[in-house]
Amino acid sequence: MTENAWGYRETSGRLQGVDLSGFKVEAVDGGIGKVDRHSDEAGSAYLVVDTGPWIFGKEVLLPAGTVSRIDVDEEKIYVDRTKEQIKNAPEFHREKHLGDAGYHGELADYYRSGGAFGGRPL
Incomplete structure (x- = not known):
């Protein structure tokens, strides 16, 4: 767990310089999609995930603190949330929310509380 929703856990296996796209x-x-974009900016690290047909082609923004493990060899990222928790997160619109501090705060609060179903908080 991490107090900072926007930072990778030390135990996640995140390697600097590895493109997660x-x-x-x-x-x-289960699977939710593929990384379309990611940021490693200190205090603001995230993944933008293209969900494909799972949520009708929408994208979701996942704070780096949701990442439990990264397997570089298999090119997989594991997050400690259920599909339902991710689906019920505040809706993400890339052009509106990527640099929006208010949205980032709302999203961090959602995931810190464990999501809509009281899962593990960040």
Whole structure:
């Protein structure tokens, strides 16, 4: 767990310089899509995940603190949330929310509380 929703956990296996674009993203109960974009900016690290047909082609923004493990060899990122928790997160619109501090705060609060179903908080 991490107090900072926007930072990778030391135990996640995040290696500097590794491009995560195209990595598959796995929730605790199955795949949710692939990384379309990511940021490693200190205090503001995140993944933008293209969900494909799972949520009708929408994208979701996942704070780096949701990442439990990265497997570089398999090109997979594991997050410690369920598909339902991710689906119920505040809706993400790339052009509106990427640099929006208010949205980032709302999203961090959602995931810190464990999401809509009281899962593990960040």
